[in-house]
Amino acid sequence: MSENKQTEKGENTMGKEYYLYVNRQKVKVSKEIYKVYWREREHEKYLEQVDKKNHLFFFSQMDYDGHFAESIVDESVDVEKIVETSILIDKLNSAMEELNAEERDIIERLYFNDESLRSVAKLKDITHPALIKRRNKILEKLRKFIEEI
Numbered sequence: 700m701s702e703n704k705q706t707e708k709g710e711n712t713m714g715k716e717y718y719l720y721v722n723r724q725k726v727k728v729s730k731e732i733y734k735v736y737w738r739e740r741e742h743e744k745y746l747e748q749v750d751k752k753n754h755l756f757f758f759s760q761m762d763y764d765g766h767f768a769e770s771i772v773d774e775s776v777d778v779e780k781i782v783e784t785s786i787l788i789d790k791l792n793s794a795m796e797e798l799n800a801e802e803r804d805i806i807e808r809l810y811f812n813d814e815s816l817r818s819v820a821k822l823k824d825i826t827h828p829a830l831i832k833r834r835n836k837i838l839e840k841l842r843k844f845i846e847e848i
Contacts (some may be wrong), residue, residue, distance in 0.1 A: 717729065717733035718733075719732075719733065719736055787845075790845045790848045791841070793844070794841045794848065795841070797840075798841070802837045802840070805819060805823070805830070805834060805837060806834075806837055806838075806841070816830055816831060816834070
């Protein structure tokens with residue numbers, strides 16, 4: 700940057716000069732180009748941080764054999780547990796299809812919509828203990844369906 704004298708407002712009396720480095724050469728540029736360059740550079744840094752935060756990988760990170768140059772193993776993720784859970788969810792969905800509409804509605808309200816036993820009992824116009832009995836029978840039915848799958 701040029702070493703011109705500055706006024707009280709921080710402006711140069713002779714005008715500020717702007718430089719960028721291109722191929723290790725200092726090149727004089729206009730103020731607009733300088734600002735655009737640095738705005739884009741900062742935006743690029745921001746996008747890289749977002750990509751790292753979201754654990755994105757790019758082809759440029761691969762070596763010549765198509766493998767990632769750095770290890771991508773995430774020890775905090777239990778893949779086996781995720782697969783196991785996914786299988787159980789599929790089994791549960793299949794078992795839910797075996798229930799009649801009334802049974803499915805009760806289970807969905809209690810476990811998927813997080814409604815209370817009392818509110819569902821009131822909605823179904825039955826007593827709280829009667830709903831508990833019905834719920835337990837439905838859960839046992841689901842358990843048997845899941846074991847058969």
